Each structure stands twice: as C-alpha cells, then as structure tokens.
Amino acid sequence: MEKVSIKTSNNFCPQALFLYGTYKEDGTPNFGTFCWFSYCWDSEMKVMACIGGEKLTKDHIHAGKVFSANLATEALIPYAEYFGNTTGYTKGKMDIPIEIEHGAVLPVPILKASPWVFELEVEQSVPLNGGEIFICKIRNVLAAKELTDEEKSAEERMELVAPVIWTSSGNGQYFSLNPIKKETFEKNKT
C-alpha cells in the first residue's frame, strides 16, 4: 500500500466512545462524551483516560476521584453527540429525558441504556500541557445480564451490545460495527 506523510492525526484509527458520569456538588448527575480511553496493566487491568482543557467532568473527577464510563451504543449516539457538544458549564445541560441509575459500588451516576459500564476510581493522574491522564482502578464492571450467557456466541453478544466507533475525520463521524455502516442521526436530538 503506497503511503504519504501527513500532519499528526488519528483519523481512521477508530475509537470506542464512553459517556463519563459524575455527580455535581448538589448530587445531580452530569455526563460528557470521551474517546481518549484505553487500558493498561499494573498488577491488574486498569483504565487510562485523557481529558483535555477545562471540562465539568474533569472538575468533578478532581473533587471526587470517581466516575463511571458508560459504553456508547448505536442507540446512545444522539446522547453521545449532545453530551460531547454541550459543556457542563451550560445551565440545564442535564435537563433532558434519560434514565440514570446509581453505581453498584461507587457513588457515580450510570446510564440505564448502556450495556457495559466501568465504575472507576482514580489512582494516579499525570498533568500534561493542556490535558491530564487519569489512571484508574476498575472498581466494578456492570454488564447487561445477556452478555454473561455463554451459550451465545461472541458475535451474537456483540450484536446485542451494538457499540459504535468514532473517527475525528471531517467533523467527526460515528460508525456502527454491525456491520460497519455510517449511522445517521439528527444533531443534538435527544
């Protein structure tokens, strides 16, 4: 395959999306959308999450050291788009109809519609120039019950989850994995 050098980019390197849930000081929930999320090994599997700039989610993580990471699915795309393009500093960001529950182990809000949720506790943070990496202990995984059915194949269970990936090419696009197709949706329609 003939290749050309281009400016630094991760376009076309698909990224899974997570909606991070935190509580505000008044106990109400806030969600933001994040893709700079991956895993690392430190005696056990941990999560690495990078947040750039000033975000309400970041303020809450600094304050409480905990958050939930809710896997985004095809059904959650409109919410991913809304939570990712509406700053938490906007009054009324969370005045939308969405079912929210409480974490099983940590004081974090979680999305009822997400089939895979990590409850995360920050163990270390690495301040960077304009960003910060949080290395987190996975305190609990909440998985949709159907996903524990070993009778079902991985393909069947992946189809149930219906996760989406995102690329930052153009204005950013969401793709389904079942099979890869461009998901269409109306911006900010929740």
Ligand SMILES: Cc1cc2nc3c(=O)[nH]c(=O)nc-3n(C[C@H](O)[C@H](O)[C@H](O)COP(=O)(O)O)c2cc1C
């Ligand atoms: C698809 C998508 C992925 C995003 N990924 C990240 C990310 O990995 N890191 C980050 O700092 N911001 C990311 N953002 C931007 C935040 O979601 C955005 O700044 C949001 O307003 C934060 O909400 P908050 O202020 O309630 O925390 C992403 C936005 C979108 C739409």
